[in-house]
Amino acid sequence: MSDVEYDRLFKELQELELKYPEFKSPDSPTNKVGGAAEKKFSQHKHKERLYSLDNTYSYYDLEQWYDRLQKNYALTKPPELVCELKIDGLAISLNYENSNFVLGATRGDGVVGENITNNLKTIKAIPHKIPAEIMSLEVRGEVFMPVDVFEQLNESQKVNNAKVFANPRNAAAGSLRQLDSEITRERKLSMFAYYGRIDSNELDIKSHFEMLEFLKTQGFNVNPHFKVCKNVDEAIKYCKIWDNKRKTLNYATDGVVIKVNSFDLQKEMGFTARAPRWATAYKFPPEEVSTIVEDIEVNVGRTGAVTPVAVLQPVSVSGSTVQRATLHNFDEIKRLKINIGDRVLIKKAAEIIPKVICVTEHANEVAIPYSPPEFCPSCGAKLIPVEGEVNLYCPNKYSCPEQLKAKIEYWTSKDCMDIDGLGGNIVSQLVDSGLVNTVADLYKLTVDDLKKLNLVAEKSSQNLFGSIQASKNPTLSRFINALGIKHVGKEMSEALANKFLTLDSLKQADLEDLVDIDGCGEKIALSILDFFSDSYNNDILNDLKSHGVIPQTVENNKVSQLLDGMTFVITGTLSDTRDKFSAIIKANGGKTSSAVSKNTSYVLAGENPGSKYDKAQALGVKIISENDFRQMIGS
Ligand code: IVH
Numbered sequence: 001m002s003d004v005e006y007d008r009l010f011k012e013l014q015e016l017e018l019k020y021p022e023f024k025s026p027d028s029p030t031n032k033v034g035g036a037a038e039k040k041f042s043q044h045k046h047k048e049r050l051y052s053l054d055n056t057y058s059y060y061d062l063e064q065w066y067d068r069l070q071k072n073y074a075l076t077k078p079p080e081l082v083c084e085l086k087i088d089g090l091a092i093s094l095n096y097e098n099s100n101f102v103l104g105a106t107r108g109d110g111v112v113g114e115n116i117t118n119n120l121k122t123i124k125a126i127p128h129k130i131p132a133e134i135m136s137l138e139v140r141g142e143v144f145m146p147v148d149v150f151e152q153l154n155e156s157q158k159v160n161n162a163k164v165f166a167n168p169r170n171a172a173a174g175s176l177r178q179l180d181s182e183i184t185r186e187r188k189l190s191m192f193a194y195y196g197r198i199d200s201n202e203l204d205i206k207s208h209f210e211m212l213e214f215l216k217t218q219g220f221n222v223n224p225h226f227k228v229c230k231n232v233d234e235a236i237k238y239c240k241i242w243d244n245k246r247k248t249l250n251y252a253t254d255g256v257v258i259k260v261n262s263f264d265l266q267k268e269m270g271f272t273a274r275a276p277r278w279a280t281a282y283k284f285p286p287e288e289v290s291t292i293v294e295d296i297e298v299n300v301g302r303t304g305a306v307t308p309v310a311v312l313q314p315v316s317v318s319g320s321t322v323q324r325a326t327l328h329n330f331d332e333i334k335r336l337k338i339n340i341g342d343r344v345l346i347k348k349a350a351e352i353i354p355k356v357i358c359v360t361e362h363a364n365e366v367a368i369p370y371s372p373p374e375f376c377p378s379c380g381a382k383l384i385p386v387e388g389e390v391n392l393y394c395p396n397k398y399s400c401p402e403q404l405k406a407k408i409e410y411w412t413s414k415d416c417m418d419i420d421g422l423g424g425n426i427v428s429q430l431v432d433s434g435l436v437n438t439v440a441d442l443y444k445l446t447v448d449d450l451k452k453l454n455l456v457a458e459k460s461s462q463n464l465f466g467s468i469q470a471s472k473n474p475t476l477s478r479f480i481n482a483l484g485i486k487h488v489g490k491e492m493s494e495a496l497a498n499k500f501l502t503l504d505s506l507k508q509a510d511l512e513d514l515v516d517i518d519g520c521g522e523k524i525a526l527s528i529l530d531f532f533s534d535s536y537n538n539d540i541l542n543d544l545k546s547h548g549v550i551p552q553t554v555e556n557n558k559v560s561q562l563l564d565g566m567t568f569v570i571t572g573t574l575s576d577t578r579d580k581f582s583a584i585i586k587a588n589g590g591k592t593s594s595a596v597s598k599n600t601s602y603v604l605a606g607e608n609p610g611s612k613y614d615k616a617q618a619l620g621v622k623i624i625s626e627n628d629f630r631q632m633i634g635s
Pocket of ligand 1: 052053084085086087088089090091092140141195257276279281330381
């Protein structure tokens with residue numbers, strides 16, 4: 001069950017219990033805080049109960065919560081709030097006596113948890129001793145697995161044929177409950193502290209903000225993004241910013257926790273049966289929701305790869321309605337044991353096509369078992385497997401309509417020939433009407449041909465004709481990319497253009513010339529050779545040439561090798577365009593990339609940098625200014 005569904009049912013139960021208290025069961029989940037403690041660790045009764053939080057899903061709910069505070073407690077001025085990220089991990093309680101860490105436990109059911117002291121001691125973010133001389137201190141926080149650690153762990157689990165974790169939270173939970181602490185240590189967990197309680201009045205801490213600052217001085221890892229907000233409007237602003245920005249973080253967050261800052265006011269408000277009245281959690285719109293698989297269709301891609309797609313009962317995810325989700329390949333359907341009719345969990349990460357994560361409920365008796373197709377749904381050719389690959393392929397690369405449409409759509413896309421206004425709908429009409437049978441046919445089209453189409457938006461046939469004609473002299477790298485050679489993407493196309501400078505010399509390259517290029521292995525090289533030795537491809541290349549489609553020749557403008565082997569990501573406003581800086585980087589032997597990763601050497605940041613800056617910080621990638629960059633290249 002997804003979190004959202006759970007919360008919805010939970011809320012319904014709360015409302016029913018309020019309406020019909022006589023039916024409320026003594027073991028109702030509304031009285032409980034979390035799962036019960038497991039048996040293998042000794043049990044620990046918390047000194048003070050670990051409460052849960054009430055959730056809100058809209059800014060309206062948040063405003064209501066704040067209004068209630070003001071009314072119920074007859075406050076003369078709007079109470080100050082502290083907003084923090086809600087970390088998606090596991091709640092723990094750490095107990096310090098006479099400044100030493102003596103016991104750490106999971107939340108359990110909020111009253112009794114598991115004593116996992118030895119495992120917690122392996123986590124670097126948890127101090128064993130604190131500088132302040134305090135008799136008794138309890139710190140609470142969230143243990144989590146950083147996203148990069150999670151990805152590495154799953155990679156090695158796969159290699160070792162061990163269990164792959166569904167998300168960082170599950171991985172953290174599994175790692176924390178190890179009977180062997182050494183395994184916990186290897187899993188590189190971390191922790192953010194978000195609560196401190198001192199029994200006596202040893203220190204004069206009056207607010208949550210002061211407590212977080214104090215915890216920092218004691219060596220605890222406090223999430224750096226907390227913010228004091230004057231009122232609920234500022235809190236909502238914080239939620240909006242982080243709903244977007246959280247994707248750049250190296251840990252999972254599922255919302256914002258909003259807490260009343262003043263301890264006096266917190267005390268006055270107290271707790272309900274399960275949660276404090278002085279805090280609430282705003283949950284970000286879900287990125288994972290469940291829905292029913294109504295059908296499984298197959299897509300034919302530009303390389304002929306046939307991939308299954310789940311047709312879903314429409315559902316709203318991350319603010320948009322989703323009706324289709326990729327299933328990657330037929331092995332994935334087997335692995336996930338998906339049948340038509342099953343309820344599945346789908347996920348939509350930013351800018352990525354939604355994908356099916358797992359089955360949450362099998363339709364059992366009504367399920368229709370799925371078997372992969374034998375024939376191409378577009379042209380009817382018998383599908384073939386390719387050795388070493390999981391996909392099935394349609395072998396009909398010359399006249400399969402779906403393959404052709406996908407090839408042409410790719411040809412027209414931004415990083416290829418960049419033909420403005422020639423989208424999927426128009427491409428479909430051009431192929432179906434028989435006007436276009438290869439990419440070269442696009443350049444034969446007349447304004448009259450285009451007039452016969454059902455043109456979308458305000459695109460006139462004259463404009464479309466103009467766009468096609470204007471695309472005739474692309475850079476060599478974009479032209480190579482547009483050819484859609486298997487295994488050759490944007491970066492490799494650039495490398496090929498820079499090495500061979502003209503299309504003719506690329507066509508004459510042999511295996512040795514090709515594998516000489518950084519990143520070009522034998523598989524890629526063979527695919528390039530294969531492409532240029534195919535007579536059908538050569539006919540198209542000749543056709544293109546005869547229609548005046550001629551890529552530009554690359555000027556050999558390398559000025560130095562100062563940046564050899566370095567990859568740059570550019571963000572923010574610099575003194576000239578990004579393309580200009582990109583050209584300078586390349587002329588000095590470097591490469592540019594659009595996304596920050598561990599392989600990025602430098603992020604070149606101008607004014608008002610975007611999320612790439614935050615991601616670089618999170619990954620520990622060096623960030624340099626335009627001045628630093630100028631010094632690097634001695635300009
Ligand atoms: S405060 C009495 N702050 O969310 C205050 N909780 O759904 C209780 N959580 O059990 C918690 N980040 O495990 C608080 N910055 C944060 C948090 C946070 C994550 C978790 C915590 C709690 C759960 C409630």
